[in-house]
Amino acid sequence: MSAKTADKVATGIIVTITGLIALALIGLLGYILFRGLGHISWHFLTSPPETIRKGGGIGPQLFNSLFLLVLTMIITVPLGIGAGIYMSEYAKAGKITSAIRLVVEVLSSFPSIIVGLFGLLVIVNKFNLGFSLLSGAIALTIFNLPLMVRITEQGLRSVPVQQKEASLALGISKWKTIRSVQLPIALPVVLSGSILAAGRIFGEAAALLFTAGMSSPRLDFSDWNPLHSDSPLNPLRPAETLAVHIWKVNSEGLAPDATQIAAGASAVLIITVLLFNLGARALGRYMHNRFTASK
Amino acid sequence: MTEIALSAKQLNVHYGEKHAVHDVSLDFEEKEVTALIGPSGCGKSTFLRSLNRMNDLIPSCRVTGDIWLKDQNINGASTDVVALRKNIGMVWQRPNPFHKSIYENIAFGPRYHGVKNKKQLDEIVEQSLRKAAIWEETKDRLHKSALALSGGQQQRLCIARTIAVKPDVILMDEPASALDPISTSKIEELISELKQDYSIVIVTHNMHQAARVSDKTAFFLNGHVVEYDKTETIFTNPTHQRTNDYITGRFG
Amino acid sequence: MKKSNDREVATPHLAEEWVGKVYTFICILFLIITIFSMVYFVASKGLSTFIVNGVNVKDLLTGLKWQPEGEPPIFGALPFIFGSFSTSILAAIIAAPLGFCAAVFMVELSPKLGRTFMQPVIELLAGIPSVVYGFVGLSVIVPLFRDLFPGQGVGIAAGSLVLAFMILPTITTIATDALASLPAGLKEGSYALGATRWQTIYRIVLPTTLPAQMTGIVLGIARAFGEALAVQMVIGNAPHIPHSLFQSTSTLTSAITLSMGNTAMGSVQNNALWSLALILMLMTFVFVFIIRWLEGRKKL
């Protein structure tokens, strides 16, 4: 077979395979959305779940997912950026830094079930935070920190070294240089990266089964004082997130419409993750031309 | 005999095994322009960068010997590097203004160094921009981004930024080689004006530029200072043959 | 005009410098403490099966019978180890070529279409939670396999297909980065010699980016190895080495997910599950070292 036909055949194969992949992906997304969209309604999004009767909603679970996300990002962003700065600015090249980089890499490929079990063992039992939003947030922080560190390092690497030199040459301290010159330039990469990371947290379930718990107490949305036990903002209350709810309804669902609830919740989850991805992409582009090509 | 603003004694610079600068001792007169010339890779830029310890940013680089700024040894281990850099400004070949507004570029340094009230800052900004001969072109868009300026304007902005923190010495690493001829001549005029207030050390490839702006010139070759004298002597009758060959363009 | 600047006035930076160093150091310290305490806790729980309950390590690693509730309880974890390896490697065998083709399409054939369409779709795939993959696997893939192939529908085949979908984004993104970071001169040189695009790809592009591609594949295997919820729903969970790809079997993660809740902390059954978690963790270290070794080769 001459090289020419081989080339044509190969290109044909590659295109068809990619087409198949695209088709399979769209099919998968379509299947989830198709099965779920029918069930989504304002009632479904806001009302609490029903254990045995029809018409249960995912209100508290949706709120828990979002609130847990905010709580986790509040802990992860400062820690992640701090650690990222240490790795790219303060770490002296050598044995320790490569060892730390290894630690970060190992932590990033840790199975989430182990993070969940560790959460149960240490955060829930030893620190006695119980099944709570805070335990879930700490578990997710551990799960998400390596990604944040890598994102921050990437962001700082994208800052031209001349900017750092220019600032240092003015007699500005290294920390002020990082904070006021390098970080603002690295911001687009860091922000869009952390939104992608947020998308990943939103869909996480394995790490939360044993830390944030599988039940959500009745919430009265009128009481916003975080110290009251049933106020939505109390970080020490158990909080079943959307992903965990899908797992529970799918496996223990007693309600007759359990499958539709699971399908509806999955569709809501996919749409939110989609929004996170698009948001990250749009924000990255917006920030990029705000900072650089601002002719 | 004017005072010595800055002097290097037995300065050596090593990049890993490569010995870039060999026992260079140079004194820079106050309020004078000294040019460092020589073929590329002769260590003149490396030498310049050691003066305000910018080489500290390069992990594999080791700088030995003394650098005296008035009564303080810059290269001492215990020197407070950050404070020293406030007294020695630097301008690079490619203009590198901050990704901030023109005003913020200038005000960033002084505000950090303790000038808090707004009126004083405005005054410093205007003064610096005027001294850098760029006030007219920027006075009505101070809060626009500095990246919107042309190459020549940006370089003058960098100079304005540097003098805003009132250094004693300004180091310039080929400040005009990336600019068009008109901007280059503007920079050269600016340098001769700045001479009244600051001692300037300038690295350049362009010998005519060195002749035009500098009072003294040092000729670098393979990390050594071959000759260091008044600019006219260097360019009219240099003592060393190799300096003469380089001046007449026979090599490098 | 030039006032003599006294050096003592402006030294705010000493305190600030200290703040910067301490803050960043605390952050990295938190990371290090977390990983070491995780390794310590999982290892101490995992090893107590052997130390406290006297289970023999060799029996656990090579034993074929897993009967935690029997008298006496037997802990043979080989079926789980086999299950984990077979599903992950099969998933990589499915996902690697697909990922490579998608990457070649996105970088070589039509970058525009690739960037505007394929890239967002692949990134979205990475965002889909594993719970949803399990849900789709159970309601689509398992019935499909049950009708198409002899056997129960569940098993290694269903598990690895679900995992292949999950690790495809990881493999594709890394493959695309590897292809994109290839020096252009390399390809032009080959074209200049009159080679067709396919020849250039498999003679020049593939060999040079192989170590990077392998990194992506090993990372994919590591992710597949650690996946719990999705696999548990489609694998069948029988603690035996299956005779066919469509017979119910079990993996390390599915065994842990299934029984961790039912066993009481401190009992030998619970400790045995922690030993499985320990095996899982050690495998993560192995995968990272393989990736480090691959990355080492890339620089040669």
Add this chain to the structure above:
Amino acid sequence: MKVWKGNLLKMKKSLIVTMALTLSLSLAACGNNTNSANNGNAAATNNAPTNNTASADLSGSILASGSTALQPLVDQVSKEFMEKNTGVSIQVQGGGSGTGLTQVSEGQAQIGNSDVFAEEKLDADKAAELVDHQVAVVAMAAVTNKDVGVDNLTKQQLVDIFTGKVTNWKEVGGKDEKIQIVNRPASSGTRATFEKFALGTKTEDLAGSIQEDASGTVKKLVSETPGAIGYLALSYLDDSVTAVKYEGVDATVDNVAKGTYPVWAYEHMYTKGEPDAATKAFLDYMVSEDVQNDEGDVVEMGYIPISKMEVKRDAAGAVTK
């Protein structure tokens, strides 16, 4: 743009401050928790239990965790109880019987929900410390795929199926179809009860048997897999699967109550020693008339009221009239 960015940097500083605050708050909240009866984790709202005079001013927070089979019932009843006693907050967690028993014996939870007697999971001394409160009975029925064609199985037939001696439905009077076992993992309380009272022996995990811990998934697999057999609690039975009679006896509430249908088990709510006032009130409410009667939650959610049981059974399985 400059102003906005300035705020961002200020915001970043405040982020660090809030982060430090939350961390210190959580560390402060953790304190070394002695195995005291009252619940350690909602430290902020925890106040000493008052004597249980009028039920209205009862207060305290209770954590009940454990069996996922019992969780829906306890969850439902706790909602009603909290309406009546606004001062009490009850959280109901799942996690499985093992987790529940561990958490109650180590004091992390006030109530440990379990499908099995504590003696079966914990070692004797730990189990002895726990006080058993039996709140309901859950009965299990063998279920098969609809088109298997069998509606009654004797004990011996079930044993042969679950030990792998019988592998085709035609050997027990059904269609010529290979038997596909959908079992529970060895650690599951539901399986322990089914094996103890339906089969009378422990069975091995057969090769080729599908195992799922979640009843919903078991029901889905049994209804979709031809020739499948499994077992479900009564509350999960519906028309997607066929409930099989055990030795000719239908799996109904009355047969269980009368003792003719033996495959059932108590749902236990264990406490460590005597429960505190709030917990005691909640447990009394669980067995009170309006929860256990025919319109109450117990029946509505498919459990069998404890009060209706005419037979008793102790941990060893001996049945007394």
